[in-house]
Amino acid sequence: MKRIQLSLLALLATLAATAQLPHPDSIRIDPRLLDMVVITATRTPKLIMDVPVVTRVITEHDIQAADATTVQDLLQAELPGIEFTYSMNQQVSLNMQGFGGNSVLFLVDGERLAGETLDNIDYSRLGLDGVGRVEIVKGAASSLYGSNAVGGVVNLISRQSTEPWTLNLGGRTSSLDEGRYCGALGFHRGRWNSLSNLQYTHASPVHLSDSGDMRTIYGNRTFNAKERLIYKASDRLTLTGRAGYFFRERDKSAEAHDRYRDFASGLKADYTFSDRSDLMVSYAFDQYDKSDYTLESRLDVRNYSNVQHTLRSLNNLSFPETGTLTVGGDLMRDYLMSYQFTDGGNHMQYTADAFAQWDWQPWERLNVVAALRYDYYSEASASHLSPKLNLMYKLPQVSLRAGYANGFRTPTLKEMYMNFDMANIFMIYGNPNLKPEVSDNLNLSAEWAKGCYNVTAMVFYNHVRNRITTLWNQELGGMLYANMAPVSITGFDLGTSMRWDNGLGLRLSYIYTHESLDEAGMRSSSTRPHTATLRLDYARDWRWGRSTLALNGRLLSSVTCDEYSSLSDLSQVEERTYPGYTLWRLTLGHRFARGINLTATVDNLFDYRPDYYYSNSPATVGRTYAVGLMLDIEQWFKHKDK
Amino acid sequence: MKALSLTALLGLAVLTASCDGLFGGLYDEPAAGAAYGFIQTDPDGLGGTLRIDATSYTRWNYIDLLHQRIDTASITLGQDAPPEWDFALHRYDVKTHGGAAAETPFDQVGVASALEGLHFVSDADSQVVIDMSTMMEGYLGYASSEVNPVLSTWLHVDQSTMPPIYTLSNKVYLLRMADGSLAALQFTGYMDDAMRKGIVTLRYRLISNL
Numbered sequence: 001m002k003r004i005q006l007s008l009l010a011l012l013a014t015l016a017a018t019a020q021l022p023h024p025d026s027i028r029i030d031p032r033l034l035d036m037v038v039i040t041a042t043r044t045p046k047l048i049m050d051v052p053v054v055t056r057v058i059t060e061h062d063i064q065a066a067d068a069t070t071v072q073d074l075l076q077a078e079l080p081g082i083e084f085t086y087s088m089n090q091q092v093s094l095n096m097q098g099f100g101g102n103s104v105l106f107l108v109d110g111e112r113l114a115g116e117t118l119d120n121i122d123y124s125r126l127g128l129d130g131v132g133r134v135e136i137v138k139g140a141a142s143s144l145y146g147s148n149a150v151g152g153v154v155n156l157i158s159r160q161s162t163e164p165w166t167l168n169l170g171g172r173t174s175s176l177d178e179g180r181y182c183g184a185l186g187f188h189r190g191r192w193n194s195l196s197n198l199q200y201t202h203a204s205p206v207h208l209s210d211s212g213d214m215r216t217i218y219g220n221r222t223f224n225a226k227e228r229l230i231y232k233a234s235d236r237l238t239l240t241g242r243a244g245y246f247f248r249e250r251d252k253s254a255e256a257h258d259r260y261r262d263f264a265s266g267l268k269a270d271y272t273f274s275d276r277s278d279l280m281v282s283y284a285f286d287q288y289d290k291s292d293y294t295l296e297s298r299l300d301v302r303n304y305s306n307v308q309h310t311l312r313s314l315n316n317l318s319f320p321e322t323g324t325l326t327v328g329g330d331l332m333r334d335y336l337m338s339y340q341f342t343d344g345g346n347h348m349q350y351t352a353d354a355f356a357q358w359d360w361q362p363w364e365r366l367n368v369v370a371a372l373r374y375d376y377y378s379e380a381s382a383s384h385l386s387p388k389l390n391l392m393y394k395l396p397q398v399s400l401r402a403g404y405a406n407g408f409r410t411p412t413l414k415e416m417y418m419n420f421d422m423a424n425i426f427m428i429y430g431n432p433n434l435k436p437e438v439s440d441n442l443n444l445s446a447e448w449a450k451g452c453y454n455v456t457a458m459v460f461y462n463h464v465r466n467r468i469t470t471l472w473n474q475e476l477g478g479m480l481y482a483n484m485a486p487v488s489i490t491g492f493d494l495g496t497s498m499r500w501d502n503g504l505g506l507r508l509s510y511i512y513t514h515e516s517l518d519e520a521g522m523r524s525s526s527t528r529p530h531t532a533t534l535r536l537d538y539a540r541d542w543r544w545g546r547s548t549l550a551l552n553g554r555l556l557s558s559v560t561c562d563e564y565s566s567l568s569d570l571s572q573v574e575e576r577t578y579p580g581y582t583l584w585r586l587t588l589g590h591r592f593a594r595g596i597n598l599t600a601t602v603d604n605l606f607d608y609r610p611d612y613y614y615s616n617s618p619a620t621v622g623r624t625y626a627v628g629l630m631l632d633i634e635q636w637f638k639h640k641d642k
Numbered sequence: 643m644k645a646l647s648l649t650a651l652l653g654l655a656v657l658t659a660s661c662d663g664l665f666g667g668l669y670d671e672p673a674a675g676a677a678y679g680f681i682q683t684d685p686d687g688l689g690g691t692l693r694i695d696a697t698s699y700t701r702w703n704y705i706d707l708l709h710q711r712i713d714t715a716s717i718t719l720g721q722d723a724p725p726e727w728d729f730a731l732h733r734y735d736v737k738t739h740g741g742a743a744a745e746t747p748f749d750q751v752g753v754a755s756a757l758e759g760l761h762f763v764s765d766a767d768s769q770v771v772i773d774m775s776t777m778m779e780g781y782l783g784y785a786s787s788e789v790n791p792v793l794s795t796w797l798h799v800d801q802s803t804m805p806p807i808y809t810l811s812n813k814v815y816l817l818r819m820a821d822g823s824l825a826a827l828q829f830t831g832y833m834d835d836a837m838r839k840g841i842v843t844l845r846y847r848l849i850s851n852l
């Protein structure tokens with residue numbers, strides 16, 4: 001197997017080496033990145049080359065090349081240091097460079113998401129249809145986004161219709177009996193711009209093994225519908241309305257299914273006072289429910305509901321030759337009803353915040369961004385100040401960045417008030433006296449870009465205090481939410497990408513992460529120290545269309561950690577090593593004339609199967625195949641017009 | 643049309659201002675409040691459906707099919723069983739009153755119609771869990787008891803994963819009581835609609851002649 005992998009890598013390396021390299025004068029930066037405007041790092045639109053915080057962008061082209069159905073597939077294919085695994089009860093759990101799902105803030109068009117399970121949002125809500133790009137900012141960002149932005153921010157940004165009308169219909173099926181079917185209708189005419197998306201997915205149960213921590217992956221179905229309508233009322237005023245519905249059903253057992261629903265909607269008004277001043281005000285609603293559906297009685301009983309209402313304002317003021325001041329604030333009502341509260345009860349809290357950011361360019365080469373945010377949480381009676389300072393110094397072809405940012409995560413209603421009988425085995429108790437998690441993040445980076453080549457290196461250091469976890473409490477005879485000893489997470493991040501005019505592109509990324517407790521204790525972290533991703537792609541135009549070939553690889557090292565062998569005697573610890581692995585995906589696509597797109601994918605190309613399925617093993621049964629078809633219907637009519 | 647669309651979206655957003663959320667009418671109320679005991683009886687009075695609250699680890703639930711009675715007795719308090727009962731349930735453990743049980747190939751209690759080839763097994767000495775609170779300390783509290791090894795296979799609980807995986811056998815069992823009379827039993831559920839484990843539902847049918 002290794003020989004095959006090496007042969008393929010050698011072949012790819014030869015391809016890259018023998019590719020017809022363009023003359024230096026003709027090489028150029030990938031145009032997809034040259035004019036890329038990003039928004040997540042500063043909450044104001046800036047060219048990616050001018051942002052003082054390293055921002056990784058996954059473009060619509062990348063999403064198509066990765067042939068990803070879920071945001072998990074996409075992030076894992078594109079970024080090292082990210083691992084989605086199954087935790088208890090087959091719930092998806094994220095580890096992003098030592099930070100769990102509750103320390104990485106996921107946003108959709110800047111809006112946070114309601115609901116969580118085992119400290120992770122429902123990632124299957126994040127369908128990739130209609131997504132124009134994904135922006136990832138690593139490190140703390142609470143000075144702009146508040147709680148949960150401890151380890152990073154992932155922002156999915158919807159695309160806007162640019163054509164008079166578009167209609168895309170697609171389907172994908174795999175040898176694992178998984179299916180994805182989607183449709184998108186968009187129009188852009190006059191003052192109106194609309195994009196409607198429908199997506200249905202299904203997956204049959206997958207039997208992994210007869211032993212192991214994971215045995216059978218439950219089958220499931222999802223349905224996702226969303227609409228966004230933009231009305232440009234005048235040259236100064238733009239109104240945006242959106243609504244979305246999500247449904248997921250998981251075949252947990254022969255008697256009962258788990259159901260998950262979400263309804264999200266929002267209104268936003270953008271007003272431009274002048275070319276130096278604009279104002280955005282918005283209202284967002286998000287409700288995430290969980291229910292148990294009993295097949296025999298056909299009763300669908302809700303046992304969890306998280307409802308969030310958010311009011312927001314954001315104002316940008318530009319001062320000529322000085323900088324830009326951004327000020328804003330949010331007011332949120334957070335309601336949670338849960339089966340994990342006493343008698344299935346509910347709790348509610350208000351959060352309020354105000355923030356200001358100064359984006360200053362004292363010299364042509366130097367950019368300074370400083371921000372400060374104050375957050376208040378009513379139920380926790382907690383408040384927090386989150387500062388940040390970012391510097392960028394530009395040299396010819398080199399950008400140097402340095403930053404300090406503070407992050408925090410306030411205790412959730414669940415962590416404060418849980419009173420839950422865990423399968424008649426033990427109780428889990430909330431703790432209203434929890435302190436917020438706080439992190440200090442330092443990073444230094446250098447980016448070199450010339451022509452079609454780009455190299456980025458970054459070192460980072462995070463010091464996390466009061467991380468919230470559950471610990472066994474002898475007095476209560478159960479698990480109790482508590483703050484733990486400080487943790488340090490350090491490492492470095494190397495990345496390079498290149499794209500030649502002959503259609504060949506290569507991107508390599510590697511991250512080293514080291515997580516340690518400040519105090520002597522067990523090595524509880526299962527963060528893999530070495531992770532890398534590779535993508536090699538090639539595109540060629542023919543008379544009969546455009547062909548693309550993409551190879552995506554994920555390489556993850558083994559990790560050794562300590563685990564309790566007895567929860568009542570914390571001195572009893574055993575060492576466990578989780579094996580490393582690599583997974584490769586080969587995608588061949590062809591775009592015929594008249595908007596017919598065919599895709600064929602070989603997943604797990606080298607047929608990797610874990611010897612034992614740990615909870616953090618990839619849930620793969622070996623090599624699988626998938627085919628997809630996407631029709632851009634509007635292209636048919638364009639053809640006729642000609 | 644476009645204005646209508648925007649108005650609809652605006653209206654939708656305003657409607658969503660319900661503070662504690664939407665969908666109230668979409669869901670069902672759990673039937674957990676329904677009565678326990680003999681919740682349904684066949685017209686001839688010889689069969690029906692039972693729902694038993696077996697959530698307690700410290701209690702046996704004694705079922706008298708003929709008189710349609712359920713009595714309970716605490717294990718930890720040393721309470722005695724009632725004078726008349728046919729079988730008893732403790733969580734998912736089942737014992738008989740001096741009888742025996744056999745698994746049949748049938749899938750409905752009404753068609754349990756022949757004894758040929760059935761292997762009846764009597765109760766055997768065993769232990770039942772009466773205290774789960776010490777599980778995290780590495781041990782459980784047990785009490786000695788007789789258990790019927792055939793009837794107790796109605797539910798397989800795989801505890802190698804968390805939470806455990808529950809699998810119903812869906813088999814029809816024949817219970818031969820001490821006086822030789824027979825009853826067909828089929829366990830159909832181990833939880834209520836609120837997913838509370840230990841709420842056991844079963845179909846039964848007294849069999850007068852086979």
